[in-house]
Amino acid sequence: MAWLRDIDRWFATRVLPYAGNYRAYARKLIGDDAEAEDLVQEAYAKVLSVPDWRRLDAPERFVLTIIRNLAFERFRRAKVVGIRQIGVLEMDLLADPAPDAYAVTSARQELDIVLAALDRLPEQCRKVLTLRKMYGLSPGQIAVRLNLSISTVEKHLAKGLLLLTKALASGDGRSIEKRPSSWPRRAIKTETH
Template structure:
């Protein structure tokens, strides 16, 4: 799917341009010469202008950094005389991507699953109100009207649900620390 030039320009203005100063600073920190920094940024804009669509870009910042990194690596590879410090420049061009690591994704999914189980374990009325309030985002007034209770009941039950979930999470965290501490205790020899 191709996009109009106006859409691409609007995207670049909103999602790319605000990060130019960060990209320039990062290129300078990585050891690029000032004239190279200008060249890399200019080339990045040229490549963006040559795109038929920007719909595939989920993070303008990460995309801009990635383009700048790739251009810098290409410049180093094309150079006829490779200075010894260029090798360290390539290593310095590792950009922190906006995407979470696979480990972080797994840990987040595990935590979400734990919270879902805690919500399911809430008392019926408390779970129903907590779900409508915190997950579906309904107002206290709407929940009260829907369930035929007062807003005070809604407020109390939503707060109770949150308290119970937070308490269970903190207890689980404390228990995880205890287990972790026990596995790291030094092994003692038995007295004979």
């Protein structure tokens, strides 16, 4: 078996021994043997495409979760679903798709870091980057709005992205030199001319 990749060996030893459990669970959810087998095979394909497969602590639970999600997705797309199948999904055990408090707090902290780093960019870079990335304007639209050439907009965009990337890579977003306090912070107009 020297020709097997690491992921193949991992799959054979950590995932495949539970194939019976996967099929039984898929049959319980779907109710049809052929569709259940399709669901298991689709779950295998998803597991084999996970880039960090080595980090999976409980691959059996991971595969079961994939099977459940795939079954749920099939039910969502189906025109008619039997009541028995809905009950089997144990809707109360499905994960709430809304982010938990930790995810919300973490995302807010990350946003604060990005905004603080963005605030420390040179004024034109900050304006151009904000209009491009936050408002989705094209370089041509930004050039008209800020009365700049397109090449100048592109240079500010490149410089701003480079500075922002460096600041965020430092971990705290503070590596951009702070603007002198004499530089006013001007609001960016978002209305169209």
